[in-house]
Each structure stands twice: as structure tokens, then as C-alpha cells.
Amino acid sequence: MTEAHAGKRFPRPTAVTAGYWEGCHKHRLLIQRCTQCEHLQFYPRSICSSCMGRELGWVHASGQGQVSSYTVIRHPVSKAYADETPYVLALIRLAEGPTMMSVLCNCEPESIRVGLAVEVVFERWSDEITIAKFQPSKGN
Numbered sequence: 108m109t110e111a112h113a114g115k116r117f118p119r120p121t122a123v124t125a126g127y128w129e130g131c132h133k134h135r136l137l138i139q140r141c142t143q144c145e146h147l148q149f150y151p152r153s154i155c156s157s158c159m160g161r162e163l164g165w166v167h168a169s170g171q172g173q174v175s176s177y178t179v180i181r182h183p184v185s186k187a188y189a190d191e192t193p194y195v196l197a198l199i200r201l202a203e204g205p206t207m208m209s210v211l212c213n214c215e216p217e218s219i220r221v222g223l224a225v226e227v228v229f230e231r232w233s234d235e236i237t238i239a240k241f242q243p244s245k246g247n
């Protein structure tokens with residue numbers, strides 16, 4: 108764990124989510140695709156949220172998306188996050204369709220708007236955990 112992330116709540120990969128976390132470690136944003144109906148989904152689940160199928164694979168998402176909603180966090184949930192406030196927590200509609208919640212970085216909160224184009228960036232927290240965050244796309 109790097110000093111900057113001491114005290115933070117670390118995700119705990121499970122059998123269902125391990126593929127996602129391995130992807131983040133390699134700086135690849137992976138989402139699930141149902142082998143029966145080809146539905147794409149995020150977050151990782153053991154069944155398809157469309158057809159309830161149990162055969163799910165991973166596909167490499169582009170990492171491109173748009174902000175569909177957001178809020179500015181001004182009060183840290185603990186001391187571990189105090190240096191990061193204010194920060195933006197957003198719902199991001201990925202270009203492939205699924206929506207994921209993440210933090211927007213490398214931007215001023217006042218510059219964020221619904222519809223803003225964003226792209227994934229990866230932040231290494233430890234040997235096991237790398238977090239997918241988003242930043243405004245270079246084309247904005």
C-alpha cells in the first residue's frame with residue numbers, strides 16, 4: 108500500500124469480481140458480457156441481469172464515457188480522504204452502455220457537467236488493488 112492510500116477502504120476482490128480487478132491491475136477496464144444474450148453489464152455479477160444466464164465472460168471496454176450524474180464531496184468520510192476533498196463522485200455511462208460509479212480526477216469540480224466526455228485512468232493503491240477513475244477526455 109502506498110502512503111497516499113493508508114487508512115482508505117480497500118475493495119476486497121471476490122470470485123465474481125477478481126477478473127475486473129485483474130484487468131484494472133493491467134490498466135484494462137473489463138466489463139462482463141453474457142455468452143447467451145450478449146448483454147453487457149457492470150458491476151460484476153454471477154448472473155446476467157438481462158436473461159439470468161450464468162455464463163459470463165469479460166470484454167475490454169474502451170474506457171470512454173459520459174457523465175450522467177454527479178455530486179461534489181466536500182466533507183471527507185474519514186481522515187484518509189481529507190486531502191482529496193473536494194472531489195467529484197459521478198455516474199458514468201460507458202460508451203458500451205453500462206453505467207459505473209467512480210471518481211472524477213484531474214479536474215475542477217466546477218468544470219463538471221452532465222454529458223461531459225470522460226476517459227478512464229488507473230490509480231494504483233497496492234499490489235492487489237488498482238482503482239479505475241475517470242478524467243475529462245482530451246477532446247473536451
Ligand SMILES: [Zn+2]
Nearest residue numbers: 141144155158
Ligand atoms: Zn444474458
